[in-house]
Amino acid sequence: MRELIQSEFKKLQEFICSQLEIFDGQGKFQMDDWSREEGGGGRTNTLVNGRLIEKGGVAFSAVHGAVTDDMKKQLGTTGNSFFATGVSIVLHPNSPHIPIIHMNVRYFELDNGTYWFGGGIDLTPHYISLKRAALFHEKLKEICDSVDESFYPTFKKWADDYFFIGHRNETRGVGGIFFDHQSHANTSLSKEQIFNFCLTLGKAFPFIYQTQMELGKDESVTEDQKKWQMLRRGRYVEFNLVHDRGTKFGLVSGGRTESILLSMPPVANWEYDFKPEKHSPEEFTINQLKKGIDWLSNGK
Amino acid sequence: MRELIQSEFKKLQEFICSQLEIFDGQGKFQMDDWSREEGGGGRTNTLVNGRLIEKGGVAFSAVHGAVTDDMKKQLGTTGNSFFATGVSIVLHPNSPHIPIIHMNVRYFELDNGTYWFGGGIDLTPHYISLKRAALFHEKLKEICDSVDESFYPTFKKWADDYFFIGHRNETRGVGGIFFDHQSHANTSLSKEQIFNFCLTLGKAFPFIYQTQMELGKDESVTEDQKKWQMLRRGRYVEFNLVHDRGTKFGLVSGGRTESILLSMPPVANWEYDFKPEKHSPEEFTINQLKKGIDWLSNGK
Secondary structure, eight states: OHHHHHHHHHHHHHHHHHHHHHHHSSOOOEEEEEEOTTSEEEEEEEEESOSSEEEEEEEEEEEEEEOOHHHHHHHTOOOSEEEEEEEEEEEEESSTTSOEEEEEEEEEEETTSOEEEEEEEEEEOSSOOHHHHHHHHHHHHHHHHTTOTTHHHHHHHHHHHHSEEGGGTEESSSEEEEEEEEOTTTSSSOHHHHHHHHHHHHHHHHHHHHHHHHHHTTSOOOHHHHHHHHHHHHHHHHIIIIIOHHHHHHHHTTOOHHHHGGGSOSEEEOOTTOOOOTTSHHHHHHHHOOTTOOHHHHTO | OHHHHHHHHHHHHHHHHHHHHHHHSSOOOEEEEEEOTTSEEEEEEEEESOSSEEEEEEEEEEEEEEOOHHHHHHHTOOOSEEEEEEEEEEEEESSTTSOEEEEEEEEEEETTSOEEEEEEEEEEOSSOOHHHHHHHHHHHHHHHHTTOTTHHHHHHHHHHHHSEEGGGTEESSSEEEEEEEEOTTTSSSOHHHHHHHHHHHHHHHHHHHHHHHHHHTTSOOOHHHHHHHHHHHHHHHHIIIIIOHHHHHHHHTTOOHHHHGGGSOSEEEOOTTOOOOTTSHHHHHHHHOOTTOOHHHHTO
């Protein structure tokens, strides 16, 4: 089944890129094929200076090799060789009124028969709109509910906990869903069904983002809003480099740095102890960056 | 002796800020006093939009409290309460022809009688000049040699190993000196002498940087050079957030985030798989970002 998963993930990358190019209407993805000595490789697609997307990365990889001591420690596993394939996306828009978005679906397999799927989607608005956050969560709930009604509440909480910037005591954005180590052993689904769930999520991704792009693209942008966007991108960098387990594991385990750091924004700013004005949309946003918010009800 | 160290470090902060203001000729430091619930506090001085310095931070702190389980694990110690004081500096200049510089001196003491000093200075040129790197290292060697001739070679190697961006296989810059856990038990010096060494280093810092500022400030700057500077600042962010033990320990142990992340540049850029042109000064710089370079000889 691994060949099927790999080839479907590769097709998913192509599908997502072609949809995003249509919605953007200007930017084109550049493909970069790479291979790694230890086995396997990938294709890293990047789009810069689009009409709506300032910098976007859609990466596919399928790698295999020996399980290193580091991996054994991290995974607590007894396998000797592994296979891993996935699609990872981060999009940084031009406008502060369009959110940053991230999506990932991945499959991991060991020679001892163990396998699991993981993934997630989360949204990082520079300015939080309760209505738009609700639209986003409604769509995720719909996809989750179509396979198992326990998924959305479980994976929504998992996202709140995962996409959390501890040293800022802030969530990265309005969350979304996150899941890991999913196999027939710990879900109601068969391997095929979990795989199909990942694919459904991946195929819905461009349309989920299209909604957010459409809603934000015509709003006018002030200089102060641009500045705020750059500061929020700084927080995105902090999350990815300090807290994101995928990024950290990739960087210390000899992963391909340029593909891992595709998530970095084109430009980010830092300012000492910046405090938004009282009762401003910036302050409203900060106040919403909390775990456990019920975006579905709040947006009504 | 802890009161003396604390008050001398505080004076050192004032001295460095006043010298930097004189050299910059335009920027003024803003002071921000803070305290922490668990005990102690600090003063964080920041300068933005100077003539030569775009963003600079000079932080003093003196904190005390109970040794937490995290610290016990990290330090391998049996003490119950600690005291720590230090001065930390990172300066990001406007011009890509002036290097980023970092300096730190610190003192740590436990209630069981254990203490140590640590610190270092390292230079991160956006464009490496062998001559300017040699001037920098010559001054550090002179200060080291005045107390112990083994210091420079030992601490220079330590800096090469510490200021290394593993996932890029690059040093952060041309290195400098780094030392930690220095006490009368493991050096030729008494406690007073190690302390004086730290003070000498700290007092020399503004003049060391003045030399680098003077040499770079009148060089004209192209758009491509600005772009390169922003990409190198991205690397600086990567080092600090992914590898710097001080930053990581501070962020996970509940340190004051704004003071710890004072080291962040005002603006940083990322571009997928950027490669400098062959035989360009940018390529020359990349090729010099190696451990073990003898800057003293190379600059002759």
